[in-house]
Amino acid sequence: MGLVNFYITLFIKLTMKIITLHCDYIRFKPLKKAFKGAEELDSKAQLEKEVREPLVVLVAIEKGDNDQTVSELVEAVKKTAKEVKALNIVLYPYAHLSSNLAPPSTALEYLVEAENILTKFFKVTRAPFGHYKEFELKVKGHPLSELSKEFRGKVEEVKGEHKVLDLENYDPSKLLREISKTKLDTSKLKENDHRILAQRLDLFSFNEVAPGQVFWHDSGLHIFNKLKYFVSKILKKYDYQIIDTPQILDGKLFKVSGHWAHYRDNMFLTKYEDRDFGVKPMNCPGAMLVYKTRPRAYRELPLRFAEFGTDHRKELSGVLAGLFRVIKMTQDDAHIFCTKEQIASEISNLLEMIKLIYKDTFGFDYSFELSTRPEKFMGDKKDWDDAEKILESVLKKSKAKYKINKGDGAFYGPKIDLHIKDSLGRSWQCSTIQLDMQMPKRFELAYTGEDGKEHMPFVIHRAILGSIERFIGVLIEHLNGNLPLWLSPRQVKVISFTDRNKKVAEKLVSEIKAEIPELRIDLDNRSDTVQAKIRDAELLKVNYILVVGDKEEKSKTLAVRARGEKPKFGIKQSKFIEDLKKEIAI
Ligand SMILES: [Zn+2]
Numbered sequence: 001m002g003l004v005n006f007y008i009t010l011f012i013k014l015t016m017k018i019i020t021l022h023c024d025y026i027r028f029k030p031l032k033k034a035f036k037g038a039e040e041l042d043s044k045a046q047l048e049k050e051v052r053e054p055l056v057v058l059v060a061i062e063k064g065d066n067d068q069t070v071s072e073l074v075e076a077v078k079k080t081a082k083e084v085k086a087l088n089i090v091l092y093p094y095a096h097l098s099s100n101l102a103p104p105s106t107a108l109e110y111l112v113e114a115e116n117i118l119t120k121f122f123k124v125t126r127a128p129f130g131h132y133k134e135f136e137l138k139v140k141g142h143p144l145s146e147l148s149k150e151f152r153g154k155v156e157e158v159k160g161e162h163k164v165l166d167l168e169n170y171d172p173s174k175l176l177r178e179i180s181k182t183k184l185d186t187s188k189l190k191e192n193d194h195r196i197l198a199q200r201l202d203l204f205s206f207n208e209v210a211p212g213q214v215f216w217h218d219s220g221l222h223i224f225n226k227l228k229y230f231v232s233k234i235l236k237k238y239d240y241q242i243i244d245t246p247q248i249l250d251g252k253l254f255k256v257s258g259h260w261a262h263y264r265d266n267m268f269l270t271k272y273e274d275r276d277f278g279v280k281p282m283n284c285p286g287a288m289l290v291y292k293t294r295p296r297a298y299r300e301l302p303l304r305f306a307e308f309g310t311d312h313r314k315e316l317s318g319v320l321a322g323l324f325r326v327i328k329m330t331q332d333d334a335h336i337f338c339t340k341e342q343i344a345s346e347i348s349n350l351l352e353m354i355k356l357i358y359k360d361t362f363g364f365d366y367s368f369e370l371s372t373r374p375e376k377f378m379g380d381k382k383d384w385d386d387a388e389k390i391l392e393s394v395l396k397k398s399k400a401k402y403k404i405n406k407g408d409g410a411f412y413g414p415k416i417d418l419h420i421k422d423s424l425g426r427s428w429q430c431s432t433i434q435l436d437m438q439m440p441k442r443f444e445l446a447y448t449g450e451d452g453k454e455h456m457p458f459v460i461h462r463a464i465l466g467s468i469e470r471f472i473g474v475l476i477e478h479l480n481g482n483l484p485l486w487l488s489p490r491q492v493k494v495i496s497f498t499d500r501n502k503k504v505a506e507k508l509v510s511e512i513k514a515e516i517p518e519l520r521i522d523l524d525n526r527s528d529t530v531q532a533k534i535r536d537a538e539l540l541k542v543n544y545i546l547v548v549g550d551k552e553e554k555s556k557t558l559a560v561r562a563r564g565e566k567p568k569f570g571i572k573q574s575k576f577i578e579d580l581k582k583e584i585a586i
Pocket residue numbers: 282283284335461462
């Protein structure tokens with residue numbers, strides 16, 4: 001099945017939600033009725049159907065939808081179909097988009113209404129309503145291939161007395177109870193799901209007041225910041241400059257970058273002093289402006305701007321899934337401005353960085369996919385051919401596994417995506433390297449060449465970890481929460497064997513802390529059994545547990561229990577600290 005990326009959502013009631021997917025094909029077949037009273041199908045309608053080159057419209061009809069939302073749906077489909085030049089429409093009822101579905105009879109009525117109107121303009125195929133279906137589709141790889149929208153029914157105007165909004169005309173404690181209700185539903189999650197581990201390890205939480213946005217707790221934020229620090233060190237090695245650009249920017253800028261036309265539906269929009277603003281969904285426009293702050297010369301290239309950019313993208317609330325799919329994400333993003341001759345060595349550096357991070361540090365297996373010129377592309381064919389050749393030759397040279405996705409590149413340039421395999425055998429797409437031959441044009445980027453003339457640089461967009469949130473989710477599940485010492489939020493725990501050993505245990509903590517101030521070490525001096533205390537520390541995935549008993553007091557040595565291993569006795573304190581210092585360094 002083609003990889004379906006769902007974008008956008010709002011959780012306002014009284015809406016109809018759709019996702020449009022421009023596909024090479026879709027195949028579907030009804031399997032059985034999902035409920036009594038589902039649409040009856042004749043023998044023909046029960047067969048598998050295939051539609052080629054369709055615009056697939058996944059749609060959920062919700063409570064409160066009406067003729068107005070249907071006509072908005074039709075207009076939106078017409079607009080998108082025109083933009084992607086699609087002649088075939090597949091209306092595909094897709095209940096998973098909503099948790100507020102309209103009653104089946106109403107839903108079917110509106111679906112048929114939409115079908116009837118659309119039939120005037122397109123060849124329309126409607127998938128059966130109320131049936132479990134299997135389907136397979138292949139989504140095209142251009143920027144408009146996946147879009148989603150929601151339509152809100154017009155709220156009836158309240159006639160009569162003008163109501164003054166009283167800001168305190170609500171019950172804060174009732175609202176608070178609603179807000180505090182958010183609880184992780186673990187019923188459908190696997191034991192090692194990062195959301196379950198996060199709750200157990202007190203890493204982060206979510207709340208309905210901020211869909212798809214993480215509330216980082218101290219231990220989780222430690223992991224987040226350590227990863228940033230780890231990446232920053234690598235950035236320095238490869239001569240990056242680290243920048244930071246604003247979150248909320250004038251719509252004008254996104255018009256220049258093209259996001260306004262192609263991505264606005266996925267952006268959070270706002271107004272400021274009557275000007276249209278957008279919360280950035282990507283960091284590129286800001287980076288382009290930093291490049292343009294002064295004239296650039298060939299000597300400065302390649303110029304590498306890295307940014308731990310926080311982006312917001314609307315997603316359907318139904319597809320938000322812990323850290324795997326969020327609305328607010330931080331990318332270890334970068335934009336590299338270079339000449340054509342420099343592309344190869346830049347890409348080669350990036351493949352090196354990927355190996356360093358994914359294979360050498362975290363032990364992931366991986367492979368690459370090179371996506372080449374799509375049918376609809378911008379720019380010069382020769383530039384595309386050259387760029388693709390360069391990318392492939394670098395991949396070949398790196399000896400990495402790769403395959404070619406013909407025609408799957410972005411409209412502005414070819415790209416390389418990284419696919420990693422985790423310990424559970426699942427595949428994830430993480431890093432992406434995209435060569436861009438359009439944004440430099442839109443932003444009229446230039447540098448003075450050796451010949452004294454103006455030239456246009458190439459831009460490489462790249463993220464290595466991708467979304468740091470998502471990476472943490474993948475990593476936590478890959479390691480089942482057992483993070484390496486340098487990344488771990490709970491590195492050492494000292495446990496007193498009996499109440500007699502409390503003092504010495506306390507002293508041990510402060511001595512180790514004095515030697516390694518940044519160490520995350522704590523003390524369990526509770527008057528509990530030592531077994532219970534060790535078990536608690538193990539559940540918290542502490543890297544090293546030190547138990548202080550009479551024997552240790554007398555011999556002035558440590559009993560060290562490395563996570564998952566048997567305890568070792570008689571370890572000298574100084575030796576333990578030296579080893580810890582080495583292991584903690586990155
Ligand atoms: Zn970018």
